[in-house]
Amino acid sequence: MRNQNKMRQSGCPVAFSLDTFGDRWSLLVIREIMLLGKTTYSDFQNIDEGIASNVLADRLKHLEAEGILAKHRDPDNRRSYIYSLTEKGRDLASIMIEIILWGGRHDQRPQAIRRAVDEIKKDRDGFEENIRAG
């Protein structure tokens, strides 16, 4: 794995947070679950940004170990697993929202997708409560 499990023990809450969920792929997986309702390994493999299979496996394992994600069998299909956010994972909602809003403010590209940005601007609290409800 990477750097995250070394836990440099600086005691800083920022470093702690980053060690727990702060890398590109972890946050994109969290986005998929939190915002796009994706739940399975194959859902994540289809992420637009294209994650490698071994890296995805590594990140899922790490996020589960950190208590951000939970993994359960799919009751309707014994070869599937369903990944979901734990309470601790849903508590990332406000960070995710701020990341989206910042992106919305500074992304000038024509292909920028504004859907989530607009939704949050319209009713931020509702958006957040919705995530936290699980």
Added chain:
Amino acid sequence: MRNQNKMRQSGCPVAFSLDTFGDRWSLLVIREIMLLGKTTYSDFQNIDEGIASNVLADRLKHLEAEGILAKHRDPDNRRSYIYSLTEKGRDLASIMIEIILWGGRHDQRPQAIRRAVDEIKKDRDGFEENIRAG
């Protein structure tokens, strides 16, 4: 450099944000400037978490290219440069605050430093305005 400059063009604001500032070292450098008043290359080299010199140079270059940091000569010492946050960089304040708060909520380690957490809890708006004032 890494991955960040590939800009996978997914159009997603989360991916955009992560490509701009979303890796461990970038965020730790931003923490140093935003919260600890550090401004120089040698300040950053002394980060508790221990960043490699070549990686630091890479991240500073990237953050400057992305318009998060500005680099100016130190008027009092011609061999120094002073790095500072741009408006766009200071606009990361709310993300940083949420990251700190999340860390504060979930870091159970005895050595966890609560200073910033407590300050933000006491007066979040003041804390944020202070950062945004530059």
Added chain:
DNA sequence: ATTATTAACTTGTTATTTGCAAGTTATTAG
């Protein structure tokens, strides 16, 4: 009942990035 397909990974290999030690250049301090 076989065979094909799917889901979730794992493995092997190559490419990229990181970490670490040392070196460079332009100041500034003694």
Added chain:
DNA sequence: CTAATAACTTGCAAATAACAAGTTAATAAT
């Protein structure tokens, strides 16, 4: 004039990531 310092850069080994292919168990199709 010599030693330090600031900000990098370079070289190289080690760790990670990307890419392609393979494995195993379970479901779907014939």
